[in-house]
Amino acid sequence: MKRKICELLLIIVFYVLQCTAGRVLAIGGISPNFLIIIPVLFGFLNGKTEGIYTGFVCGIIYDLFSYSIIGLSSIAMMFIGYFAGCFYQKYEEKEFLMPIAMVGAGDFIYGFLSYVVNFLLHNKLDVLYYLKRFIMPEVVYTVIVTIAIYRIIVFLNRHFEGKERKRAIEYDQGNI
Structure with a gap:
């Protein structure tokens, strides 16, 4: 339960970062x-499961506070979290390249889905312009930010995992 509350707090912190620091750090109108x-x-x-849970919560928070279509971001982020979870236990957390590449791919998919729903369905058909001007710069910027904060998130995850494992061992010892 503590883990879920801490994850929710981390999601809120990241949303506040996106709304405040993201605009300050924007380069050419593009923010991570x-x-x-x-x-x-x-x-x-x-x-x-963890990818789906965090994706749903991130998407709902994003939809509720900044989007007009409620549910689009949550569904997209749930699928992105699910597909990232498919690589769980196939790679170690020391391997830096795979999660960074997955963040880039996830951001690209999310940006393209946003383009389809917000622009393509409204007859704005200049895909290459949107790709070059908005999607790819955001992907690059998000990957750079991910490189900067990856170790912090791995540390927090390891910290929560250690406490959960310790609590499970303490709970098991009474049932001998």
Whole structure:
């Protein structure tokens, strides 16, 4: 339960970062997508269920506070967290490249889905312009931010995992 509360607090902190520091750090009007980092990394580090949970919460928070279509971001981030969770236990957390590449791929998919729903369905068909001007710069910027904070999230995950394991051992000892 403590883990879920701490994850929720981390999601809220990342949302506040996206709304405040993201605008300050914007380069050419492009800011990193902090909220896509959490479902991908937690899915990669803890499995599909954790990726789905964090993706849903990140998406709902994003939808409620900044989007007009409620549910689009939550569904997209849930799927992205799920697919990141498919690589759970196939790679170690020391391997740096795979989770970073998954964050880039997840941000690309999320940006493209946003383009389809918000622009393509409204007859704005310049895909290459949107790809070059918005999606790819955001992907690069999000990957750079992920490189900077990856070790912190791995440390927090290991800290929560250690406490859960310790609590499970203490609970098991009474049932001998």
